[in-house]
Amino acid sequence: MPMLVDLLGSQIVRTVMLGAALVGAVSGMVGVFAVLRRQSLLSDTISHAALPGVCLGFLLAGERDLTTIMLVALLTAMAAALSVLAIGRLTPLKTDAQLGIVLSVYFAVGVVLLSHIQAQGGGARAGITTFLFGQAAALSAQDLWVLGGVFAVATLFFVVLWKEIKLATFDPIAAAALGLPVRALELGLTVLLALTIVAGIQLVGVVLMVAVLIAPAVAARQWIGNLGAMTILAMGIGGLVGAGGALLSATGRGLATGPIVVLLASAVVLVSILAAPRRGVVWQALSAQLQRWRISGDRVLLAMDRLAAAHHDPDYPSEKGMLDTMLGRPLPGVMRRLEGQGLVRPVVHDPESSPHWVLTPAGRRRAEALRRTGHGPD
Amino acid sequence: MLAALFDSIPAMIVLTGVLVGAAAALPGVFLVLRGNAMLTDAISHSIVFGVIMVWLLTRELSGPVQLIGAGLTGVLTVALTEALTRTGLVKTDAAIGLVFSMLFATGILLIGIFARQVHLHADTILLGEIGFVWMRTTPVLGVAVPVSMVMLGVVLVLNLVFVVLFWKELKLATFDPALAAALGLAPAALHYTLLTLTSVTAVAAFDAVGPVLFIAFVIVPPATALLMTRRLALIVPLAAALSTIACVSGYFLAVHWNVAIGGMMATMTGVLFVMVLSMRALKRQLQHRRPVPGNPAPWP
Numbered sequence: 001m002p003m004l005v006d007l008l009g010s011q012i013v014r015t016v017m018l019g020a021a022l023v024g025a026v027s028g029m030v031g032v033f034a035v036l037r038r039q040s041l042l043s044d045t046i047s048h049a050a051l052p053g054v055c056l057g058f059l060l061a062g063e064r065d066l067t068t069i070m071l072v073a074l075l076t077a078m079a080a081a082l083s084v085l086a087i088g089r090l091t092p093l094k095t096d097a098q099l100g101i102v103l104s105v106y107f108a109v110g111v112v113l114l115s116h117i118q119a120q121g122g123g124a125r126a127g128i129t130t131f132l133f134g135q136a137a138a139l140s141a142q143d144l145w146v147l148g149g150v151f152a153v154a155t156l157f158f159v160v161l162w163k164e165i166k167l168a169t170f171d172p173i174a175a176a177a178l179g180l181p182v183r184a185l186e187l188g189l190t191v192l193l194a195l196t197i198v199a200g201i202q203l204v205g206v207v208l209m210v211a212v213l214i215a216p217a218v219a220a221r222q223w224i225g226n227l228g229a230m231t232i233l234a235m236g237i238g239g240l241v242g243a244g245g246a247l248l249s250a251t252g253r254g255l256a257t258g259p260i261v262v263l264l265a266s267a268v269v270l271v272s273i274l275a276a277p278r279r280g281v282v283w284q285a286l287s288a289q290l291q292r293w294r295i296s297g298d299r300v301l302l303a304m305d306r307l308a309a310a311h312h313d314p315d316y317p318s319e320k321g322m323l324d325t326m327l328g329r330p331l332p333g334v335m336r337r338l339e340g341q342g343l344v345r346p347v348v349h350d351p352e353s354s355p356h357w358v359l360t361p362a363g364r365r366r367a368e369a370l371r372r373t374g375h376g377p378d
Numbered sequence: 379m380l381a382a383l384f385d386s387i388p389a390m391i392v393l394t395g396v397l398v399g400a401a402a403a404l405p406g407v408f409l410v411l412r413g414n415a416m417l418t419d420a421i422s423h424s425i426v427f428g429v430i431m432v433w434l435l436t437r438e439l440s441g442p443v444q445l446i447g448a449g450l451t452g453v454l455t456v457a458l459t460e461a462l463t464r465t466g467l468v469k470t471d472a473a474i475g476l477v478f479s480m481l482f483a484t485g486i487l488l489i490g491i492f493a494r495q496v497h498l499h500a501d502t503i504l505l506g507e508i509g510f511v512w513m514r515t516t517p518v519l520g521v522a523v524p525v526s527m528v529m530l531g532v533v534l535v536l537n538l539v540f541v542v543l544f545w546k547e548l549k550l551a552t553f554d555p556a557l558a559a560a561l562g563l564a565p566a567a568l569h570y571t572l573l574t575l576t577s578v579t580a581v582a583a584f585d586a587v588g589p590v591l592f593i594a595f596v597i598v599p600p601a602t603a604l605l606m607t608r609r610l611a612l613i614v615p616l617a618a619a620l621s622t623i624a625c626v627s628g629y630f631l632a633v634h635w636n637v638a639i640g641g642m643m644a645t646m647t648g649v650l651f652v653m654v655l656s657m658r659a660l661k662r663q664l665q666h667r668r669p670v671p672g673n674p675a676p677w678p
Contacts, residue, residue: 035469040474093410093601093604093605094410096410096414096417097410099415099416100416100597101601104597108590108642108648109648111638112632112635112637112638112641112642114641115638116635116637119637210479211476211479211483215479258483259484260487262482263484266480273467
């Protein structure tokens, strides 16, 4: 713990964490739309296709200059997105094959360029492989301005065009009918996606960038249905896992940042999918079980009410075996639940030893309501 | 003669590439046709997790345990993806991206932690080292054969047997899954077997080309072959021939320019794809310009 506090005091660590938080936040923002538009695998393709751009930028600049590298990487990333479109136009190949071809071939070109840079030697070559898995520690204070710029551009784009983007995402036909430039909006979103990816790869690496884009969005979707709130939550999750991953990777010797950030983000997704209210797996299972109990309990009350009416005795003690025969075996715990709710009361019916119950006044009222309306008073 | 072949390092490297191409093309053709090509992306990344887990359990980096581990990892990847999709909370494409990233990240971290013992580096894991496959050999019939080649040979035979035995079933399940299911051909079981074989092939190709370049060998030559012919029986040998051309030309270009051999081979599969694509587009253009007599002119 004191080690962590020492780390937080260090200027370098604060720079790296701020950079990682910026990348995480902008990925969360852009990722929400990538997920909604089913572009997760396109994002993966674009981020693998940034590798040749990173290498070319490196060759052009002759050193690890983030601005040049990002610009050239943005170009190859966009070229990859266009290649996917072109293969789709020119061939009958399915989307999956289009993406796979572009992803693997662009990456292969990147590997060739990477080996060329490494063969040249020199001190700079060590910096280049960090783009594979990400190395947050390589971030400099100058780089923060670049990442801040990307964040500002993305925020501005969404704030200004929010309504238009929303409509074009959920109902492109209506958007086109209203005269919105849907194609231009889609192009803008794709450029933004590519920009976010190239901004993130030095932190997370080309291979794992896709997870940083989609995980915060998928997690946020489980908690909130409103698009604006979801986007803000995704930005928060992305920023936190980015900063947290950068900090953890600074403490562990030689651990790449990308995998740590991705594991943190995966953990957030897992918790969200399990525990989120209403949508979460646990919540759904619990509410289904409650529903089953309620229905089973209502059937017991109605059966007891009918037995009482048939015997002209409102306090008629219904026997367990009789209820089982009428209803089929009720769910375990149903009778105890009804007792707990004060709807039935266990009684002893001498000389029989099997359990018996009578309806309480509250139970009679609920049974009557069920009989009249077909459902409970709640 | 045979021993001389296995003594020649260039021959070993090219032959390894050819074996990767042939073994990958067999499942690749069906994955491309079925629209499941990106599952290769997921599976081959997850294999990194499988390789390191099997190493932690058995301290073996190759051999039959690794092949079995790969099969299990592939099934795990697909099963996790489907479980996530079935909750209805995550769409398929996002589920694929999440599952393989998680497994891959875990694998890379474990390699980082145990790096000193495992003699593996995350970069080589990602990119493979086809140039060094000849260094680890095992005797087969008195000849020292690279371990990678033995594994790839076994997997190639495995894939070939599967595709030949289940040719009819694969064909039907690919082109008419509903009819295949109605006839009781269990397309789901076939699907899982195909993906298991893809994982096994991925781990056999692992030392040579790594997980990402492997995707190129699975998808690109079959997709190129698909643009050249519509006869399924021709696509598989055509795809194998294309990757052979890519491997040979890629090897010599890589040596000439002093760059990564595996990367250059994979790049050449892309070059061949672009060449076939351009020829196809050119042919279409010419056909459009010269309307066939009797056929109505194309709509302006």
